[in-house]
Amino acid sequence: MRSLVFTFTALAVGSQATLLLDRNLAYRSPFIDHPEHGLDTTSIHARHVQHSKRQIIDATPFKDEHYPNFYGSDFSNSPFVWNGGLNFTHSVASGDPFDTSVLLWTRAVPASSTGALPDQSVPVCVSFKISTSNTLSPVIDSGEAFTSYDVDFTVKVEATGLKPDTKYFFQFSDCTNAETVSPVGATRTFASPDTPADQVNGGKPLTFAVFSCSQFQAGYFNAYGFAAQNTSADVFVHLGDYIYESIGSGGSIGRAVLGRQLATIHDYRQRFQQYRTDVSLSLAHQSAPWITTWDDHEVANNAWKAGTSNSNDTAAGCSFSPSGACFTDRKLAAIRAYHEWLPVRQVDTHDLLRIWRNFQVGKLLDLTILDTRQYDRDITDLTYNRARKSIWPLWTIPHPNRSIMGFTQEKWFADTLSESKRREAVWRVVGQQVVFSQLNGSSFRFNTDAWDGYRANRARILDHLYNNEISNTVILAGDSHANWVSDLAHPNDTTTYDPISGDGAIGVEFAGTAVTSTSSFRANIAPAAADVISRQLVDINPDLQWSEGSFRGFFTLTIDPQWLNATYYAMRNITSPNTDGFASAEFSVKNGENKLHRPVAGGKVNAGALKVTVP
Incomplete structure (x- = not known):
């Protein structure tokens, strides 16, 4: 668990920081070129990074007074990526198939046995995979995406590199716990436009x-x-x-x-x-x-x-x-x-x-x-x-x-x-x-x-x-x-x-x-x-x-x-x-x-x- 959280922390402060936010199309659609109406993933990332600094900067020179928060005064308990559990509350969906891609959807809501849920500075990471088999092997496409309260914890990703006119099966999971998975969904691509x-x-x-x-x-x-x-x-x-x-x-x-x-x-x-x-x-x-x-x-x-x-x-x-x-x-x-x-x-x-x-x-x-x-x-x-x-x-x-x-x-x-x-x-x-x-x-x-x-x-x-x-x-x-x-x-x-x-x-x-x-x-x-x-x-x-x-x-x-x-x-x-x-x-x-x-x-x-x- 420790190495996985560190991986995402490193990614968040790197040059590719917003990739996992941008992969979730729910952040950008339908306002990609209209930030005044939509959600600016750069700003959301900055909010996350501000929080993550508490995980990667040596705290020795600082003195934090105790104050109430979700995790107490010990910031080491506050992960950059939420790892307290997920509920896929509304199953899965897919839509708008093309010949080589299709949109996949789920909703991943943070869960916690203690009732302590993340604040707006903590993103949720969801991974997906898609296959021609309902056993989900071999994997044809896979990836990760962030979601958060900003988009009601919805996730919408595009699975690409698919074969035309083919049935597929897909599933989402918790990046921090691969055993937490969504139901398996069925989808398909359309035939290529020039198919007889x-x-x-x-x-x-x-x-x-x-x-x-x-x-x-x-x-x-x-x-x-x-x-x-x-x-x-x-x-x-x-x-x-x-x-x-x-x-x-x-x-x-x-x-x-x-x-x-x-x-x-x-x-x-x-x-x-x-x-x-x-x-x-x-x-x-x-x-x-x-x-x-x-x-x-x-x-x-x-x-x-x-x-x-x-x-x-x-x-x-x-x-x-x-x-x-x-x-x-x-x-x-x-x-x-x-x-x-x-x-x-x-x-x-x-x-x-x-x-x-x-x-x-x-x-x-x-x-x-x-x-x-x-x-x-x-x-x-x-x-x-x-x-x-x-x-x-x-x-x-x-x-x-x-x-x-x-x-x-x-x-x-x-x-x-x-x-x-x-x-x-x-x-x-x-x-x-x-x-x-x-x-x-x-x-x-x-x-x-x-x-x-x-x-x-x-x-x-x-x-x-x-x-x-x-x-x-x-x-x-x-x-x-x-x-x-x-x-x-x-x-x-x-x-x-x-x-x-x-x-x-x-x-x-x-x-x-x-x-x-x-x-x-x-x-x-x-x-x-x-x-x-x-x-x-x-x-x-x-x-x-x-x-x-x-x-x-x-x-x-x-x-x-x-x-x-x-x-x-x-x-x-x-x-x-x-x-x-x-x-x-x-x-x-x-x-x-x-x-x-x-x-x-x-x-x-x-x-x-x-x-x-x-x-």
Whole structure:
């Protein structure tokens, strides 16, 4: 033990002093080039060195008076690196796989039998290793990283030098005690961008499990556990609302959230800590890599570029801020906590708010992840502006300068679609937050908080697909707390699009229900009652082919060069931890058809309402 502590002390005062801090990406992401917002590892190192001098400087000339501290007056008991024990309190996770690297994550909290924990001057050292074997031998990559209270004791490192399209296993341990280890996690890399489509994933279909909207107080996160244990998902994709900023008692299930409505970095960290105690969520993170994006509730309800429903840095000032924080401070705190707690890469060091990014998975597909909520979204329905009728003209007239994503992201998205076609990827799968297709409700009211509130922006994207003959585009959505499956076409254009045959469509949308959040039809609505509403909706909306609004759950996409198949799963009970679920509907898209394959869902579903039931 003595030699190990000395090794780290020597390293800390050497020229490579900040290496172990910098290796933990949680310190720098997403503020690498913005020290005024982020954490300066040089300053943190200086704080540690100031403490470590007590370990390496001859104390003979000095006289220390006794004063209370964690270790008493004898500084020799105060290690430069914490060696009093660690708890890996939230298991492990991985995410954002490339062809030769993947991010690994854990949380390492100091533990002590005496209750004496380190002060801010003592870092925690964690080591990691990754292997193609679950025995973790041979080791393909390994290393060490520091963490501390500055980043909520989270650790996010990049494992590099990996083989493409390969499954891996990884584990963290305490640098000062190799016997203290985390659970073993499973992850994988993607195929190299130039890998032929029929060779991706060893020639087997690649499966994504897709989730959204997991509210802690609304129920147990059984969908995650079901996916981990009962599907062959290779990668988990989360489309947002991973956490919610709101509070609640959990009602009859007693699943109350801690703290208050989120406003500060402490608030957001506490909420992540609590969410990640859910057994199913922990298992899902341990089982496969995740690719995530945020929706609104990672910050606050109905977020847009200058505010939310109740905290706006606008002419309204902070009068809509019961949490005690204005929007800008709240958003920066939320983004920092998000990057600490999730294995997500920082995309652009000069753009700390950018989460939109693209994954090239061989020639099989491009997985494009958008941000239609936080990045540069024009004003949305904030409830209070609904009464002033200031929001309604914005959707009744398709203003050309109105954007749900901002014009920088919109141009990047169009270029990414075109580049995907140019490089001859078979499929283009687009993960984003809100329902893209037009949804006219039974009361003839549109949801202006979705793409229906940004009609010109939607038209530009559809025009780009049609005009450039970009085939095999599949848009994913969450947010709505219900299931929707649609052909992609210009809304109400039944002259070029046939709702029965699907001819004239340019792609498909799969929108999924929530993991737990309450149905948008109404709370606790029974399947039969929800199906009545679904029947009305599929009759009203030409593009909409299936609707279901009772069950909580998720869906999977299984992709090979010829077919993309979507299977929707419904959880029967989220009031207790279980894996009681069933497949509610299955859909297919054939390469080159640009529509749902007919008969839609094979003409039969186990829940909800179909528009087309016969060929």
